[in-house]
Amino acid sequence: MSTTTTKIATQDIADSILDPVLTPSTAISINNVTVSFKTPKGAYTAVKEISLTVQKGEIVSLIGHSGCGKSTLMGTISGMVKPSQGEVIANGKRVAGPGPDRGIVFQNYSLLPWLSVYRNIYEAVDSALKDLSKAEKKELVERNLKTVHLWDHKDKLPGQLSGGMKQRVAIARAFAINPTILLLDEPFGALDALTKSNMHVELLKLWNLDNREKTIVMVTHDIEEAIFLSDRVVVMNDGPAATIKEIVSVPLARPRNKKDIVHDPVYMNTHDKLLNLLIDKFSIDDIKE
Amino acid sequence: MKAKAIKIGWSVVYFAAGMLLLLGMWDMVSRLTKGEIPSPIATWGTFKEVMTNPFQNDPDNKGIGIKLLSSLARVGIGFGLGSLIAIPLGFVLGSSRIAMNIINPIVQILRPVSPLAWFPLGLAIFQDSPKASIFMIFICSLWPTLINTSFGVSNIPQDHKNVGKAFGFSVWKYITKIMLPYSLPHIFTGLRLSIGVAWMVIVAGEMLSGGIGLGYFVWEEGFNGGSVGKILVAILIIGTVGLLLDRLFTGLQKRFTYVV
Ligand SMILES: Nc1ncnc2c1ncn2[C@@H]1O[C@H](COP(=O)(O)OP(=O)(O)OP(=O)(O)O)[C@@H](O)[C@H]1O
Ligand SMILES: [Mg+2]
Secondary structure (H helix, E strand, O other), rough: OOHHHHHHHHHHHHHHHHHHOOOOOOOEEEEEEEEEEEEOOOOEEEEEEEEEEEEEEEEEEEEOOOOOOOOHHHHHOOOOOOOOOOEEEEEEOOOOOOOEEEEEOOOOOOOOOOOOHHHHHHHHHHHOOOOOHHHHHHHHHHOOOOOOOOOHHOOOOHOOOOOOHHHHHHHHHHHHHHOOEEEOOOOOOOHHHHHHHHHHHHHHHHHHHHHOEEEEEEEOOHHHHHHOOOOOOOOEEEOOEEEEEEEEEEOOOOOOOHHHHHOOOOHHHHHHHHHHHOOOOHEEEEEEE | OOHHHEEEEEEEEHHHHHHHHHHHHHHHHHHOOOOOOOOHHHHHHHHHHHOOOOOOOOOEEEEEHHHHHHHHHHHHHHHHHHHHHHHHHHHHHHHHHHHHOOOOOOOHHHHOOHHHHHHHHHHHHHHHHHHHHHHHHHHHHHHHHHHHHHHHHHHOOHHHHHHHHOOOOOOHHHHHHHHHHHHHHHHHEEEEHHHHHHHHHHHHHHHOOOOHHHHHHHHHHHHHHHHHHHHHHHHHHHHHHHHHHHHHHHHHHOOOOOOO
């Protein structure tokens, strides 16, 4: 316990320099988490002894090579994956299972194929936000579907959508329940550059609306995206038994302007750093992505 | 559009060819037995005779339509009650390993029992032969639906379950929005097999139980009445109705299968 507190303390200092507006408190704390899967060939340790603390209001990206354990680590925060060792504390509570305080965009979208786009979001809102009236729920669904530009497609079934459209439904669903912690597993991976940019703006809008108190953890393969959105980028080592290789801070002031920051030396520096961290392990395996 | 019309055209041709083949063989058998088995044409005569006033409903002279409806009603009640139990039980077995482990041996023992063996038991319980037929239909409609439903439910992909967990679906929402829709195609497969068994069994049941129905018609008017023609007519009616029931459930099954 004492090691965790010192870790929080040092991070507090770092964060207060970067973002003096916030009085940080811990939103997520991953304590010494190891995840092993049972496989026919014996146990496979995906991630090993990972510790990471994310402050309230922080945007953190996870990057690393395919199969290194990013989704697995996200799973331990969402509660979909049980750590074999260690624990995750989210919003002050030990994570024992999934819950609507932590909204998820799944890597594979996970829409219910028999429900229309509209119903997919409505049922989630209806469950997660029980106290709202029916009219409020409907309004919420409508607003979020319009945000991702899918209102015209609201009556389609997921099977009738393109990959990027499915992904936007999943995003709208997570946004609509407005959780204090948003967990996004490659949320924009299937989108074209323009739609992706729009989604970045929408994500930041949502975050700003909440006085920047929403905590966002995101998996991405896109370095530019990671830098543009995040306060910190967590680079993971390759598996098995993956660990955190390095955590890179992104000391760029907000609001950030996509066109301008690319010329900022800080941006270029960070970009180089991340690229080097990823590329020194470059192998032919990565091409399968 | 055109390709579809051609496809339908061909299937009509194939169907007609099959029917002609059947009629040809039937006619040959009829000649070989020297008319002991009536020819298709003779049977057609019997058919028209049977079909006059199908819904005549005098106490001692019921039309074939009334008999058919009363058989269908018995099948409907037995099958309906059976499904009403089999589907929810299938949900339980499919979602709980423990329940499955407890109930499965019971199912394995009872399922292979011939439907006819249940008839005397039904008679002993209800002291009433129409009720005993319904009981028999009920028991044999259980198994295919139960097994298919629990199979469907136990195969719900983790992704779908995760959606329910992540957004905090209530048990009711989980059942109606995830479990039921996912297993619906499996349920309809079960129902289709069940209705097939039920329809097959009702004829045997009515032979045992007597009363009004197609089974009794085959036995009493066909066999005891010495009219092989009526037996053949009944067989054709039973077969056609069975086919229509099967088509109905195949249609429902298709209607509720989703593209993932
Ligand atoms: N349920 C499971 N059972 C067995 N092994 C698993 C399971 N889930 C993940 N793994 C293994 O754990 C490792 C990490 O998987 P994970 O999905 O977390 O990777 P990832 O970093 O998200 O990859 P990608 O970038 O391709 O999404 C992989 O080697 C994978 O095979
Ligand atoms: Mg992943």
